[in-house]
Amino acid sequence: MGKITIDPLTRIEGHLKVEVNVESGRVTEANVSGTMARGIENLLKGKDPRDAVYVTERICGVCFAAHGWTASLAVEKAQGTAALPDAARILRNLIASACWLHDHVLHFYHLSALDYLDLSVLTQYTGLDPFIIKIRDLVKNELNNPPVEGEYAGPLLPSYSADEYCIRDVELVAGLVQHYLDALSIQAKAKKMSAIFGGKQPHQSGIIAGGVTQVPDPTQIYVYRSLLDEVASFINNVYVKDVIFLAQALWPLAKSNLGVGHQNFLSYGGFPEADGSYLYPEGAIINEALVENNRSNMVPYINEDITNAWYVSGTGGHPSESSQDFDLDKPGAHTFVKAPRFQGQPMEVGPMARMMVAARREDHPAFMNPSVQQFISLIGQGMRPGVIARHAARALETQMLCKAMERWLQEFDSLAARFRNKVVIHDTAHWDPPYSGIGVGMTEAPRGALGHWIRIVDHTIGNYSCVVPTTWNSSPADDAGIKGPFEQALLNTPVPDENNPVNIGRVIRSFDPCLACAVHLYTPKGETSEWIVP
Amino acid sequence: MKLFTITRRQFIKMVSGGLAALGLTPKVKGTELFSSTSLKKPAVVWLEAQDCAGCTESVLSCLEPDLKTFLLDTAAIRYHETIMKAEGSIAESALDEAVNEGGYILVVEGSIPAADARFCRVSGKSSEETFVKAAGNALVIIAIGACASYGGIPRAGVTGGQGVSYFLDKHGINKTLINLPGCPCHPLWFFDTVTAFLNGEIIRIDAYKRPLKHFGQTIHDNCPRRPRYNANKFLSDWNNPGERESFCLALKGCKGYTTHGDCPLIKWNDGVNYCTANGAPCSGCTEPPFYDELSPLYAREE
Numbered sequence: 001m002g003k004i005t006i007d008p009l010t011r012i013e014g015h016l017k018v019e020v021n022v023e024s025g026r027v028t029e030a031n032v033s034g035t036m037a038r039g040i041e042n043l044l045k046g047k048d049p050r051d052a053v054y055v056t057e058r059i060c061g062v063c064f065a066a067h068g069w070t071a072s073l074a075v076e077k078a079q080g081t082a083a084l085p086d087a088a089r090i091l092r093n094l095i096a097s098a099c100w101l102h103d104h105v106l107h108f109y110h111l112s113a114l115d116y117l118d119l120s121v122l123t124q125y126t127g128l129d130p131f132i133i134k135i136r137d138l139v140k141n142e143l144n145n146p147p148v149e150g151e152y153a154g155p156l157l158p159s160y161s162a163d164e165y166c167i168r169d170v171e172l173v174a175g176l177v178q179h180y181l182d183a184l185s186i187q188a189k190a191k192k193m194s195a196i197f198g199g200k201q202p203h204q205s206g207i208i209a210g211g212v213t214q215v216p217d218p219t220q221i222y223v224y225r226s227l228l229d230e231v232a233s234f235i236n237n238v239y240v241k242d243v244i245f246l247a248q249a250l251w252p253l254a255k256s257n258l259g260v261g262h263q264n265f266l267s268y269g270g271f272p273e274a275d276g277s278y279l280y281p282e283g284a285i286i287n288e289a290l291v292e293n294n295r296s297n298m299v300p301y302i303n304e305d306i307t308n309a310w311y312v313s314g315t316g317g318h319p320s321e322s323s324q325d326f327d328l329d330k331p332g333a334h335t336f337v338k339a340p341r342f343q344g345q346p347m348e349v350g351p352m353a354r355m356m357v358a359a360r361r362e363d364h365p366a367f368m369n370p371s372v373q374q375f376i377s378l379i380g381q382g383m384r385p386g387v388i389a390r391h392a393a394r395a396l397e398t399q400m401l402c403k404a405m406e407r408w409l410q411e412f413d414s415l416a417a418r419f420r421n422k423v424v425i426h427d428t429a430h431w432d433p434p435y436s437g438i439g440v441g442m443t444e445a446p447r448g449a450l451g452h453w454i455r456i457v458d459h460t461i462g463n464y465s466c467v468v469p470t471t472w473n474s475s476p477a478d479d480a481g482i483k484g485p486f487e488q489a490l491l492n493t494p495v496p497d498e499n500n501p502v503n504i505g506r507v508i509r510s511f512d513p514c515l516a517c518a519v520h521l522y523t524p525k526g527e528t529s530e531w532i533v534p
Numbered sequence: 535m536k537l538f539t540i541t542r543r544q545f546i547k548m549v550s551g552g553l554a555a556l557g558l559t560p561k562v563k564g565t566e567l568f569s570s571t572s573l574k575k576p577a578v579v580w581l582e583a584q585d586c587a588g589c590t591e592s593v594l595s596c597l598e599p600d601l602k603t604f605l606l607d608t609a610a611i612r613y614h615e616t617i618m619k620a621e622g623s624i625a626e627s628a629l630d631e632a633v634n635e636g637g638y639i640l641v642v643e644g645s646i647p648a649a650d651a652r653f654c655r656v657s658g659k660s661s662e663e664t665f666v667k668a669a670g671n672a673l674v675i676i677a678i679g680a681c682a683s684y685g686g687i688p689r690a691g692v693t694g695g696q697g698v699s700y701f702l703d704k705h706g707i708n709k710t711l712i713n714l715p716g717c718p719c720h721p722l723w724f725f726d727t728v729t730a731f732l733n734g735e736i737i738r739i740d741a742y743k744r745p746l747k748h749f750g751q752t753i754h755d756n757c758p759r760r761p762r763y764n765a766n767k768f769l770s771d772w773n774n775p776g777e778r779e780s781f782c783l784a785l786k787g788c789k790g791y792t793t794h795g796d797c798p799l800i801k802w803n804d805g806v807n808y809c810t811a812n813g814a815p816c817s818g819c820t821e822p823p824f825y826d827e828l829s830p831l832y833a834r835e836e
Contacts, residue, residue, distance in 0.1 A: 006622035039691030048830035061588020150574030195803035199812035213813035426772040
């Protein structure tokens, strides 16, 4: 039996440590730990409630816009905003969705795809692409021992050795590395799109409590639309095709149980539409049953356990009662990540959870979407809900989002044409913080279900809490000993060579972890029935 | 209408501005180790502590200069948790190897906890320990973003996050430090500083170790809303097109008057926008007091 520790597990956001026990080439025990905390929610206490939008935006520099957007919904509820102006809803959708295009493309090419490529075959590259030739020479040099100083192939090398699931065909590897380089500018352009309406990215400034700060002029909309054409073309013609190709090339892996976890899935519903529905439907699946399809009804059943986390003992339980105090000396604790549970169950959140929920929501327009149908068809062909399925779900939902963004642009055009100079983007009547109030904001972030809770006391923040996608996914075992989704998905992972545990990273990365988000401090106080959900 | 009074902080800034005028600016001399004729690429070791990866993402939002040129031609990225292929023990030894060789540009992203080192650990070591070791052999240190520069948002929390200069002082390490604050740091501030340094140029810096080239003027100095400020016109409702497009944002908490940076000149994300142009008040993210002492961000300064 061997014990393997991977720390840092790189190419994710944040600091993650993975420890596994391996017996007869399989993982028999797994512990994952978030190893950094900042105390963001705690420091918000006593601050102006509107600051929460700005500060929580900075929880994560990769899924930017998601936190600011969710915080604004929570603050608006607490401040008594009647209804978000429709123009603000559309502009927020467009600010946030552009970030998703960035996030998913970056996650696949720059963070995950390298797990499936044997870059050493590039030494045989005989093509003419100048950048691939450069990489070839750098790889050649680095594989020499010792290499010429200064000529390193970082960040592409060094790495674990390639295994049986790595693509070794030199043309295919060169093609995917070419897409890695192309995707560098595509993800930057997606951020640029978001900045056109949001001010800047990362960390937009355009979403504020009550609405947004600017009405784009026709030129800005034109620039956004033309960039969307370019980015969407890459997504449809390169990204989705690469992922589907990879799924087919690695079909034995797609059919295997690599990365299959509890198979409980949760989605709060993402991107509000004009009719009050969501582009990505709401739903919770436990033991293959769709147990809930309304986000408001989910709130009372969200609990957090801190048995194995560095928080003061005896303070877990329902979010409204749990505490925010660190205990770095707590015996047995190994992580800063709490363990959220829904109806007592660990839940996987993220693109695959959204796809699984959409596949069960025949009553929802998303069910008939071609991207959802393609996912259903892949599952029908025997693809297991594991590592490859997560990448496929992510690519397919990006394709679905591009279509919706075109629609939202049209919605904004017609709204601007109708109201001209009188487009309403902000609820100014509820700008100043009230004496007291409570609110919840719930959305879908690129990595899954995201909720913010706020309580306003004496015009300032009395309590603030975020329950974040990676908190769900990277949670430790709870007091019943039930493992979190990462840990469960790691069990039985094949590790034929303990010095080369490449499958561990594949499993973890398929979730697109964000540990800076996951480590949060607090959860709201109050009766669950009080929470008002948008 | 007098909206602002001069604080001690601003006074210090004015004095340091005065020193600049007399040619007494502190400065950093770049290196000539990596001249254009040298084949050797400078190594970059990029440490992330209490970060959100936003500054990495910001550098990756750059379209010009081209990122692939930077990655393949300009620098050898020896360690960077968010983008490197190496993981686990391979990553740990890549860091050790680079640090032992020395002579790299050390980029630090995120604050380092001062209250208890256990709030940030990677490879079983505290980020303070890793930073101290890496700083010792670095050619120059660049603190990227508000958190690494001055502690940023985490400074206000129980972990007591502090910037690089705090730990250089604490451990008595004498190294050249350039602070590139901002939340996040603008990609051009980073590329410009790295390029200037590698070309052996002299980088003039202010009292807070920020390059004067980018932090020599305030947002207010170049703000397109300045004429309306001069005319005492202040935005009170974002729904009013005239106010939204050109009125001063001071009543909404804008800190542009005392915030140093060239956002209005170079703009963000390939020049498409920036905060005050978008109608959002400047938060003061490049200033040492950010965030705690600048709160509330959306209410008029008292």
